[in-house]
Amino acid sequence: MAEAAHRRTGSRSDDRRSADQLFNRELDHLPPEARWREWMHRVEATIFAASEPVTRETLARIVGKGCSIDLLIDDIREELRGRPYDLVAVAGGWKHLTRPAYADAIRAAVGSDEKAAELTQSDVLVLMCIAYFQPITRAELSSFFGKEISRDFIGHLRGAGLIASGPRSPAPGAPYTYVTTKEFLLEFGLDTLRDLPDFEALEDAGLLSKEKLLAGDIPLAVEATSLDDDDMV
Structure with a gap:
């Protein structure tokens, strides 16, 4: 039984390695501007879909080895300027958050976040x-x-x-x-x-x-x- 569990674990690890090998991080076939734009989209989509802050190490898996995560984030944030949400550095990663100015409107529409801690x-x-x-x-x-x-x-x-x-x-x-x-x-x-x-x-x-x-x-x-x-x- 333990041997079977070990085989399953090994199989999952092999699957992840195969997926990593198939995933094109470098995008060498694209011109530099289009490559950068695609990396920006990947990073923003990953952060948007995540429920927890996304770390630098996680984002490094979806962009080229020579890509600067910080510069990508800066460019994404620049495009979000004027929007009611932003990418915020929090708890060792990045998270998609609405801007504080819209907190009252969000509470009026959907109520308060039940998961937020009630602190005295x-x-x-x-x-x-x-x-x-x-x-x-x-x-x-x-x-x-x-x-x-x-x-x-x-x-x-x-x-x-x-x-x-x-x-x-x-x-x-x-x-x-x-x-x-x-x-x-x-x-x-x-x-x-x-x-x-x-x-x-x-x-x-x-x-x-x-x-x-x-x-x-x-x-x-x-x-x-x-x-x-x-x-x-």
Whole structure:
């Protein structure tokens, strides 16, 4: 039985290799302008059809080896200028998204996206803290906010797919740490964590530091909007 499963797996791999060999990526028979146009169409069609952001590696399978994905994307976006949708870099790939200016019209027509996470202000504050300081433990989060961050609250964010367990902390007891996920990037429209506002610049300027925050040496702006008890259940 295991041998049969292995044969089926091998057969699927052979099929994929055969398909790759038959698929003409280079389009050498076309003049340069027509070749570039066809690559643009392939890339846009693939991103349009995908439910998740399409990575650079995936797009490289459908264009020539010497083709610049970034230049293709730039040309596609230029053609979409003035349209109500665009190609957006998010979560390590590209996704076809409507422009924010049309959000109200879309909601009026079809309602809100049921898959979108419903986040409270407390959720967002804790997520931002994890995003900047990851990997971070629940105890460190509690020290940051000056009140207990419950296991249930962490479970709520994990259940939404926005955070995951990171490496064990070297602190006594080796508690779990937490990190943000690809779903977090999607939720906040970020390509990578580097797109977060530059916290290092704030640290270099002496305005904020993780150590001082966790030691309680800096008054936290979040104290003015303290976490509701209902949110922390």
